[in-house]
Amino acid sequence: MAAMENLFSGAICGIIYHLCSGQPLTIIGSTGPVLVFETIVYDMCSEFGWDYLSFRTWINFWTAFFLLIITLTDSSASVKYITRFTEESFAALIAFIFIYEAFAKLLKIKDNLQISTLGGGDCECLLNDGNVTANVSECSINSGTYVGDDCYVLYDKFLMSIILMFGTFILSIALKKMRLSGYLPTRIREVLSDFAVIIAIALMTSADIFVGINTPKLTMPSTFTPTYSGRGWFIPPFGTNPYYTAAFAAIPAVLSCILIFLDQQITAVIVNRKEYKLKKGSGYHLDLFVLSILILITGYLGLPIYVAATVLSINHVTSLKVETEASAPGEPQQFLGVRKVFEEIEQRLTGVMTFILIGVSVFMSKILCYIPMPVLYGVFLYMGINALGTLDFFERICLLLMPMKYQPDRQYIRHVPIKIIHFFTFFQIICLGSLWAVKSIKKISILFPIM
Template sequence: MTVDPVLHGDVRIFGGLYFDIKRKVPHYLSDYTDAFSLQCLASFLFLYCACMSPVITFGGLLGEATEGRISAIESLFGASMTGIAYSLFAGQPLTILGSTGPVLVFEKILFKFCKEYDLSYLSLRSCIGLWTAFLCIVLVATDASSLVCYITRFTEEAFASLICIIFIYEALEKLIHLGETYPFNMNNKLETLTQYSCVCTEPTNPSNNTLEYWDSQNITVSDVTWGSLDVHACIEKHGEFLGNACGPHGPYVPDVLFWCVVLFFSTVIMSAFLKDFKTSRYFPTKVRSIISDFAVFITILTMVLVDYGLGIPSPKLQVPNEFKPTRDDRGWLINPLGRNPWWTALVSVIPALLCTILIFMDQQITAVIINRKEHKLKKGCGYHLDLLIVGIMLGVCSIMGLPWFVAATVLSISHVNSLKLESECSAPGEQPKFLGIREQRFTGLMIFVLMGSSVFMTSVLKFIPMPVLYGVFLYMGASSLRGIQFFDRLKLFGMPAKHQPDFIYLRHVPLRKVHLFTIIQLSCLVLLWVIKTSRAAIVFPMMVLALVFIRKLMDCFFTKRELSWLDDLMPESKKKKLDDAEREEEQSMLAMEDEGIIHLPLEGNYKEDPAMVNISDEMDKTSVWKTLTMNTENTKNKDVSSKRF
């Protein structure tokens, strides 16, 4: 199965939470001692830079949507506080929390509703957040997280692929939008360069807003020397720009847009090159490992120095420079009722139900992806404990008027990828082998501690160009797509059979069935994309939930054996689980198959099909045949079709 075997449901209240805590407590000290490595330092420096921009951007968008009631400073504070609490107490600290698009859509709808009906937005939002926190705790108490066993690879890959594609799309979109702020002059003529000018002039037809501003500032047209105003003063006084060097929003700023493009793609290329430097033929192994671990941080530092040296005014990261609420008419504590009628506290449970589904699906699907067996995690999962911490902090953020944060898929995958452990290569040409993940709490903790301290580091952060951070987004989205089986199967379309890679599922599943599975998954991905990017984004979690039912319907078109290779078998209530010995036997046989030690036949009788067995030179041929013969006799009378091989 996809998830930890302990997710079988517990009849006791908070039974799953009890087992999560029992499983994680013995590893709590090692969660810090295991962090003594340069790899962890590189990881949190990379993720800190990667997390800062989306948090601030989300805060800025939320500030525009709520007229400044929740903005960048609240977003930084909320992310830092929630992330620190999660890193300290969560069951899976490798997960990184962040903001999500559906949450922003929900906030916009709620603010618009409050404005139309003259309700206090922060108070009603506080009630909804408290109800959501309570419902999350109810889900923990009833062991609802055990339902993630129905989230198979089919759903995981569709969800993860969508988030990765959105990261790539938004990175490119933000780069293109820089052309609106820094347009380039397409009508340059070399002969008239000496005549180029752009001066501030009095507006010819001032609007009502301009006249009202002049009256409020006691400004008369004759009192202003328009031609001597700089760009900022001209915009502030509602002047107009005149000249052949003027763009739609002011003077053309030369070189900025093209320099942003250079920074953007240089960041992506350099990050990818340095990350793959570990397999280079140059320098000792230790040096190559350090360069690979610090790849993104070295890239960001290099781009910042180059940008500073050239002096081109590229857009920089904007961080609040004072720790206080954005608006003076609110504090750090919000009254859940405020000026709203008392019944709003009860009615708010309805939108809280939708918000709970949103939080639950985002959190648990990301947790399932992080806890996949391919990552070889050794300290266990903690689905119930994770949801409890997220729920509690959601209630705290609601009381304090801060944004809500939940597991961020791409950031979490990037965090795991940055902590991969690989074997050291000694022989020439030897490729490193994946050993597992450095499981610890230090990196997540430091990411959000630094994020909370960012208000006091504006003198340093103001030098980071935004195109560099956009390039980091593109790199993260593209690198997170690696290892997703869905994209490997997409490449099979149009690829001749003789050129197809030796994927294990191609040995056991007909190619037409592989293509059918991929087409269904691609259709679901397109549907999710349409919903995610439309005004109906608030129902996105419900559509993700619908993928589980679509996957169940696929049992009608695929055999269990085919689904066991392409996906994970969904649990059945009437079928008893394999006992520990049988499970261990199955995993050992699959491991031998994956390593190429043996090739299992299409049916279950290995003894009668010796042509299907390929034994490596390093193994004792006699002992392997003896093992296969014993396994054949033990499994002869069992239903082989119910097993993955």
């Protein structure tokens, strides 16, 4: 998000993917599990003293090679063995990553608060090396501790960040539900619902500008250059690494291939569920072929790997739902399908337009710099919780605390005893917790794709 070349390359990859791929409703991006794997590889390279970008280039090369073999051997047909259990566990993991990161980033703002004094009293900062300084920025950078009787921490930035984050989240939820409201004309309610997130971002950014508190803002580079000044546009295959690292990269590439295959295909399976009533056929093989070529290109450019983004894709499908306009009082609206552009094109246009707008955004850096980061954390929180709301897994978790007379009328509740449903839910929670634990423990985190 901080680098122009990442935004621009993401837009180009997205456009290529949507023009060539058979999955028009799938949004492409850098997803949570892939970013987790990137962090694991970076830590491994730091431990061995290898150049991360060069080693990563060979991982991408081997990953693309393995994905091409999968495509040519018709191995994508194995997606038929992916059950609802795996789909929802994977989608829930990514949704929880969005929610967790939103709160984790918000709490980090508290570590960079400024200090003031009451009545001109004494207040100093004790640094980790034992030195003392009165420089607020130096104290924040070095995680110093304030000592003195008159130190007064300014919590205005943190409190304003909380307001911006939860304000964005609440506004997005409220405006999204305006479509079902009895207020305002139908057309206005539809516009407010369709552009709920954008309106929420605009309103909370305006509030931040009006109040004038120095909240952390979205940083955008002013020039189109690599974010890291110590590298060029193309990554040298070896750099300072030994030559054997090219062959050794095949080992983590196997794990990367497993992760990308599951990330891409599980998202595609979720999007192609029967309940979404899509008419265009799926293209699992073609999708994987296009992504393998893109992974090879982004590896040599040192850019993030782009695969199907589960949370974004689910929100994309949800935003394109078409439901009955009129229903009896108290009766829920009936889902009819997704919006169609042409008979032969099932919303490929919206995906292409999404990434065209992302590409255009690199020329709007001066405007984007006004957006507070807590507002974006609110968007992440909204996306994570909104994605959870579409999962039967989350509904079954709610059933654990719900008396029988208030339980919804679902097929599985009719045909399966509630004790068996609760046991199944507990087992899925344990599996999800194990997956999170493996991801979080550095010593075994390399096994995350296998889990």
